[in-house]
Amino acid sequence: MKQFAYLVPRSLDEAISFHEAHGDRAKYVAGGTDVLVKIKEGKILPDYLISLKHILGQDRPLLNQETGELYIGSFVTHRMIEKSAIVRIHYPILHDAIRNIGSVQIRNVATIGGNLVNAVPSADGAIPLITLDATANIQGPKGERSVDLARFFLGPGLCDLERSEILIEIVVPPLLLRTGSAYIKFGRREAMELPMLGVGVLLSLGESSVTCVKARICLGVAAPTPIRALEAEAFLVGKPIDGGTLEKAGKIAAKESRVRDSIRGVAWYRREMVGVLVKRMGLKCMERIKKLAQ
């Protein structure tokens, strides 16, 4: 394996200044489960790795009780999110996705920020967070900025990060009352698999618990980046939610998807499954709303 110097900054500012000093010869690393594989395969050849593991205050999901916002520091491991009771109960879509990313060994060290900045089309971490309308907070040499996570992904392996910038935090806005959410990673195996398709659905119902007031449908591996099925979302709002409306929404979402043939699955099958899974996840949202109400 290529030799590199391993730098351990103690603050974000220090990390950024290290990166500015070494430029393209340096690479940020958090858990390292992707970066070290790429180095071993010779796909990247950094002279410096800048570890982000020792920066304090970024290591667990926190719910702000006053604003209802959920803060997830970028360097929170997948395992911390998987074990979080807040996430399991109130953001089940995130729990659905995270518990099936990699293995326990990977989740114990791999961070959610690392998952996101890799920007692979199959990013299981991104779909639920986009479905939840999350924002990404970014810090760089010029200061802090925020970007909608839905706009963060620019192409395969490409995200909206300027030179030396670090994704530092994900913020999930408060959930409406009567909200349910669900994610399915659809593949051929139960574990250690990249999805053939990832489908996240969020539904919020009005006071009668029948009419949809908010809908989010986000698809993974259905385009070069995660995409929202905007037409299907718009179709659902204002309608009573049942198997019939969800089936129609699924068909619209399938048309919106830009699936293609790959080794993991052929396009026509993927498109068909978008429809099936949108409906299935919609029904799961409804189940979860009912369960919360009890």
Add this chain to the structure above:
Amino acid sequence: MGKMISFALNGNKMAVEVKDHWTLLHLLREELGLLGTKEGCGSGECGACTVIVDGMAVNSCLFPGLEIAEKDVVTIEGLTSPDGTLHPLQKSFVENGGIQCGYCTPGMIMSAKALLDESPNATEEEIKHSLAGNICRCTGYVQIIDSIKSISEGGVEEVHVVAWKNKEKDE
């Protein structure tokens, strides 16, 4: 380039010089001569290199060596008592036919230990979820799961052998 770090290996405090680019697996096998931990794929897919760092199962092939500074590392060698008595999990693997070629066994046992330390009465479902990152190509999964179940259902009290600090708390 290298740095002196101290850490606990199987309960023994030690100080070693670690080169920046070494993985924990390299440190264990090539520098410290502990050959119990295996390298399979080298890319975090197979789990043969699983060791426990501060109570958590990790792939040592992808774990930066320098990151074990001030941490507790437990390898398969740390499970057997100094007098040669096998750990209950090791014994169970032997008795239940959980070992064929044996290459995956250290990783399997370390994943199982990390699970049982946290939930001593883990269900079959939890065992399968926790072992998803450990591949056995002799395909003896049934016996492997049986080996672990006989501990989690059998009420063996002392699964802990080496204690560590700061067990992670939820929230």
